[in-house]
Amino acid sequence: MPGHDSARDIYRQALPVISVSLIAGLFAGTILASETMRANIAEVPGLLLLLPAFLATRGGVYGSLGARLSTGLHQGIIEPRFRLDRRLTNAVVASFLNGMTVSVFIAVVTYATLVLFGDGGSLFQLVGVMVVAGFLSAVIMITVLIAVIFLGYRRGLDPDNVIGPVVTTLGDVFGVFFLLVGVAAVGAVS
Amino acid sequence: MIPLLAALSVLQLVSGTVLETYEAVLLRYPALLVLVPVQIGTAGNLASITCSRLTTQLYLGTYEFSASNPALRANAGAVFALAATVFGAVGVAAWAIGLALGGSLALGRVLLISLVSGLCLAVLVVVASVAAVEVSYRVGLNPDDTTIPVVTNLCDIAGVLILFAVVSVVL
Numbered sequence: 001m002p003g004h005d006s007a008r009d010i011y012r013q014a015l016p017v018i019s020v021s022l023i024a025g026l027f028a029g030t031i032l033a034s035e036t037m038r039a040n041i042a043e044v045p046g047l048l049l050l051l052p053a054f055l056a057t058r059g060g061v062y063g064s065l066g067a068r069l070s071t072g073l074h075q076g077i078i079e080p081r082f083r084l085d086r087r088l089t090n091a092v093v094a095s096f097l098n099g100m101t102v103s104v105f106i107a108v109v110t111y112a113t114l115v116l117f118g119d120g121g122s123l124f125q126l127v128g129v130m131v132v133a134g135f136l137s138a139v140i141m142i143t144v145l146i147a148v149i150f151l152g153y154r155r156g157l158d159p160d161n162v163i164g165p166v167v168t169t170l171g172d173v174f175g176v177f178f179l180l181v182g183v184a185a186v187g188a189v190s
Numbered sequence: 191m192i193p194l195l196a197a198l199s200v201l202q203l204v205s206g207t208v209l210e211t212y213e214a215v216l217l218r219y220p221a222l223l224v225l226v227p228v229q230i231g232t233a234g235n236l237a238s239i240t241c242s243r244l245t246t247q248l249y250l251g252t253y254e255f256s257a258s259n260p261a262l263r264a265n266a267g268a269v270f271a272l273a274a275t276v277f278g279a280v281g282v283a284a285w286a287i288g289l290a291l292g293g294s295l296a297l298g299r300v301l302l303i304s305l306v307s308g309l310c311l312a313v314l315v316v317v318a319s320v321a322a323v324e325v326s327y328r329v330g331l332n333p334d335d336t337t338i339p340v341v342t343n344l345c346d347i348a349g350v351l352i353l354f355a356v357v358s359v360v361l
Contacts, residue, residue, distance in 0.1 A: 005243075007267030014239050014272055018232065022276055025231040026283050029224030033291050038217050048209040048216070052230060053202035056346060060195050094191075102195045113203060119210075168235070172227050 017165060024169035028055075028176045037176075040183040044129070045121035047179070050110040054133070054179065057102045058171035062141040065095035066163030069149050073159060080150040092146075096138050103134025125186055132182035137174050144170055198343060205230075205350035212354055215361065219295045221288025225304060225353060228280050233311050233349035234342040236269055240319040241337040248323060248333065255324055266316045270309070277308025299360060307349075307356040314348055315341075 005013075031037060032051075041047050068091050072078030078087050107123075107130035114121035148166055149159040209216070209226065216223050247253035247261045256262070281304030285297045322337040 005264060007264040007271065010239075010243070010264060010268035011271045014268065015275065017239075018235055018272055018276055021231050021235050022228060022280060025228035026224065026280070026287065028227035029284065030287050030291075032227060033220035033223035033288065033293075035291065038220065038223070041213065042217055046210075048213055049203065049206040051209060051226075052205040052346070052350065053199035055227065055230065056202045056343070057195050057199055060198060064191065098191055098195065101192055102199060105196050106199050109200060109203060110206070113207070164238075168231060172231060176227065 020165055021168050024172050028172040031173070031176045031180060034180075037180050040180065044125060044183055045119055046110045046114050046126050047129075047183070049113060050106050050126070050130070051176075051179070053106045053110075054103070054130070055172055055175045057099070057106070058137060058141065058175050059167055061095050061099045061102065061138075062145060062171060063163060063167045065091060065142065066145050066149060066159065066167055068095075069146065070159035070163060073149070073153050080153045082146070082150065088146075092142055096142065099138040099141075100131070100134050103130040106130055125190070128186035128189070129179065129182035132185045133175070133178040136178040136181060137171070140174050140178075141167070141170060201343065202347065205347045208350050208354050212357065215357065219288065219361075220291040220293040221284045221295045221300045222303070222353075222357060224284040224287045225280065225300075226350065228284070229307065229311075229349040229353045230346050232273075232276055232280075232308075233315065233345040236272060236312065236315045237319060237341045237345040238338050240265055240269055240315055241322060241333070241341050244319055244323045245333040245337060248327060253323075255320070262320070269312050269316055273308045273312035273315075274305070277304045277311075280304050280308070303353070303356050303360050306360075307353045310352045310356070311345065311349055314352070315345055318344055 069078060072087060072091070073080060079085065104127060107126040111121055111123045111126050145163070145166065148162060152162055153159055243265055244253055244262075252261045253259060254262070278301070281301035282297070284304060285295065285300040288295055288300065318341050319337065322341045323333045326333040326336045
């Protein structure tokens with residue numbers, strides 16, 4: 001009964017979920033600690049400063065997309081089919097715009113903080129990195145979320161139980177990876 | 191949605207500032223960089239499980255704000271056991287990955303940093319969750335809506351602060 005679980009019961013039930021996010025965290029950490037990324041951190045002022053904000057907003061933006069899709073499916077106003085339906089498009093476009101806006105906002109605030117503390121840094125570089133990383137993570141997160149939620153729903157899986165782990169797991173791993181890609185892309189342009 | 195996300199990211203800059211301050215240490219010891227995302231993620235996860243359970247128990251009538259309450263004790267016990275398991279495993283993994291990436295931090299130190307900061311975090315998770323549920327219930331807000339966003343974000347930020355407080359003591 002939910003109200004009377006012992007510490008042992010809670011431990012047993014929570015450990016698998018926590019372990020999944022732990023493994024994802026270790027993956028993200030490995031990318032972050034890789035030689036290329038360490039070189040990036042040393043070269044690009046502000047990269048560490050924006051990291052927690054960038055990772056946290058992945059969860060906020062795509063977690064709410066997942067929740068919206070799930071509610072729509074349960075209400076029957078979104079069908080689990082991969083085609084352009086107005087409600088599905090609206091939800092996707094909204095979360096894409098949210099993701100991009102917040103990414104650019106983070107770049108600007110990070111730059112302002114750097115200037116405030118007299119650390120220098122380049123606004124162009126930070127915005128560039130965030131636009132590339134924000135765009136790529138939007139594409140991958142939206143695609144994977146829709147695929148997992150729809151395919152799961154068709155097989156009788158309640159999307160409400162899947163969204164949390166999927167978003168936190170993929171958000172961190174792809175977030176850090178696309179930051180790396182963003183730095184490389186901006187470096188290639190400038 | 192945008193104002194909320196913007197406020198959240200400004201708040202997260204607090205932990206970003208801490209990371210930036212320790213940049214030289216992080217670049218020298220990759221094992222510590224590995225710990226960063228894990229610390230951020232696990233803190234929030236433990237907090238959301240605890241808040242969600244306490245709220246359910248509040249509505250079921252099995253929760254009471256008292257140190258001898260069985261539901262409260264079971265939750266707190268589980269958080270500590272989970273933290274000990276997870277942060278023990280993380281310490282060993284971060285050490286091994288750090289070593290593979292050219293780091294030189296000894297296993298004992300990484301394990302000590304991971305376990306001590308993890309257990310401090312467990313204390314914070316329990317205290318913050320109980321406080322959030324209690325305050326939100328007394329003020330008349332539904333704890334299901336208010337506690338998780340507040341406590342998970344608090345713990346994510348505190349995770350980084352605690353990690354580097356421990357790092358500065360151990361190293």
